[in-house]
Amino acid sequence: MRPALLLLAAACASAPRPQPERSRLGPLLLEAIRFPTVEGNEQARLDQQQWLLRTAQSLGLTARDAGPVTEIELPGPAGAPVLGLVVHGDVQPVDEKQWTVPPFAGIERDGVVYGRGAADDKGPLVQALLAMHAIRDLPRRHTVRLLVGSDEESGSTDMKTYLASHEPPTYSLVLDSAFPVVVGEKAWDGLAVLPADMAPGAGKPWIIEEIDAGLAPSIVPDRARLTLRWREGAPAWEDLEQRIRARSPAPGTRLEIARRGPLLDLVVQGRAAHAGVNVEGGRNALVSLARLVAGELPDCAMADLVAFAAHAGGDLKGAALGLDGVAEPGWDGWTVNVATLKKEPRLGDKLALVINLRRPPPLTGPQSREQLYAEVRKFSPRLVPGEIYFRDEPLVFDSSAKIVRRLMDAYARATGERPSPVVSGGGTYAKRIPNAIAFGMWFPGKPYPGHDSDEKIEVADLQRGLDVLVETLRDLAGGPPLQDPFRP
Ligand SMILES: [Zn+2]
Structure with a gap:
């Protein structure tokens, strides 16, 4: 037996070790970033798709236009099961004024x-291409x-459309979250709050002229503006200005006050972040x-709305909304982002406050909405609640499922580290595709910069992530098909 064992060991040692083309990560990612694939930019989507088809072909991969989804493939034997990798090529909107680099120029500086x-999600897209290669x-x-x-990042109709006419892969890894593997994804709730009427109210010599804050539900708002108008006669803002300046803005935010004739602009600058995975x-x-x-606002429904924003944002865990008592252990509670206060396109352009909540079990969507x-x-009886979205439910995996253990082992082999599986406040395609689980590609220990201004990724992390993915594909794609991968 001994010689045979030795032979086997020798064969393993000499098996070809895949050599990913690490040096292409940076350049390919820069190319991908240059397509401004925000919601509604159909031309950018088409241009990026053409680039994907070309790039895949140049890497020796098969590529197909499948409508809202592009398929890129490394074929196995006839009739082989399909291991899916899933990423998205669209991105969150940007507020260019808040960036110190142009968001779609694609810039590499000091690694x-x-x-x-x-980071979200073109880095993983490029890593997947090079890992398959x-x-x-x-x-x-x-x-x-x-x-x-x-x-x-917007309508989320792509996978539904795709799956209506395409078989899903046998099992899939969604490369749009965190390493080592995501065994729980909170549900995505969207609460709207509207003023019952737009009456200017009484009690102050000024009225609320306009209010505008935030960019999208899944982004912590980094800019908020409230404009007041002096009701009659020459404006005398000094006392109000003094009182407001005497208060301190929340840590990490900064207040600017500007007068414009009868108007007074109060602008607060903060810092954007992903509302699901990096709200803190x-x-x-x-x-x-x-x-x-x-x-300091006249007595009106709008003032109540502003006060509700302060109330709901009293903490990031939803204690002010009575949510701290309704969370299963191990899920790290709720995550609350008081996100936007502006004309809401989803509600016929009515002015609304939108709060995005990431919900752990046990409440269902309808129960959450009711609460x-x-x-x-x-x-306040002058506020009207409304629905942005309450139709999502948390996704839960067994931590000892076969696929979870295989992914954890591949991660450990590639990195030498064995952190625990994680739960995430960010929902992924794993909720929309059967037999899919989120795996990477962000490493533990660093705040996730997706959805942030000046979004960035270190080339060293791109390389490490590529190594993990290559090892994972070598193991899963080269191994026998997993039976019941989501069971222990
Ligand atoms: Zn994403």
Whole structure:
């Protein structure tokens, strides 16, 4: 037996080790960032798709236009099961004024790539292409199929459309979250709060002229503006200005006051961050502004709305909304982002406050909506709750499932580290594709910069992530098909 064992060991040692083309990560990612694939930019989506088809072909991969999804494939033997990799090519919107680099220029500086999508999710897109390229000559018992979606950050109709006419992969890894592997994804709730009427109210010599804050529900707002108008006669803002300046803006936010004839602009700058996975890394400009003007607005529904923003944003875990008592252990509670206060396109352009909540079990969407609506009504009869979205539910995996253990082992082999599986406040395609689980590509220990201004990724992390993915594909695609991968 001994000689045979030795032979086997020798064979393993001499098996070709896949050599990913690490040096291409940066340049390819810069190219991908240069397509401004924000919601509604159909031309950028088409241009990026053409680039994907060309790039895949140049890497020896098969590529197909499948409508809102682009398929890129490394075929296995006939009839082989399909191992899916899933990413999205669209990105969150940007507020260019808040960036110190142009968001779609694609810039690499001191080993860091900057640009919208660098981390979410074009980095993983490029890593997936190069990982598939790296294993192209290894023996395979699976077809590896990369699915690139196109409206993950907005309408989220791409996968539904795709799956209506395409078989899903046998099992899929969604490369749009955190390492080592995501065994729980909170549900995405969107609460709207509207003023019952737009009456200017009484009690102050000024009225609320305009209010505008935030960019999108999933981004911590980094800018909020409230404009007041002096009612009659020559404006005399000094006392109000003095009182507001005497208050301190929330840590990490900054107040600017500017006079424009009869108008007074109060602007608070904060810091943007991903509302699902890095809310504590943000500095909420809207909540800070709402606190600064407490008691200084005329008695009206709009003032109640601003006060509700301050109330709901009192903490990031939803204690002010009575949510701290309704969370299963191990999920790290709720995550609350008081996100926007502006004309809301989803509600016929009515002015609304939008709060994004990431919900752990056990409440269902309808239960969450009921509880939040009651909180709004309790706060003020002049506020009307409304629905942005309450149709999501948390996704839960067994931590000892076969696929979870295989992914953890591959991660450990590639990095020498064995951190615990994580739960995430960010929802991914894993909720929309059968038999899919989120795996990477962000490493533990650093705040996730997706959705942030000056979004960036270190080239060293791109390389490490590529190594993990190559090892994972070598193992899963080269191994026998997993039976019941989501069971222990
Ligand atoms: Zn993403």
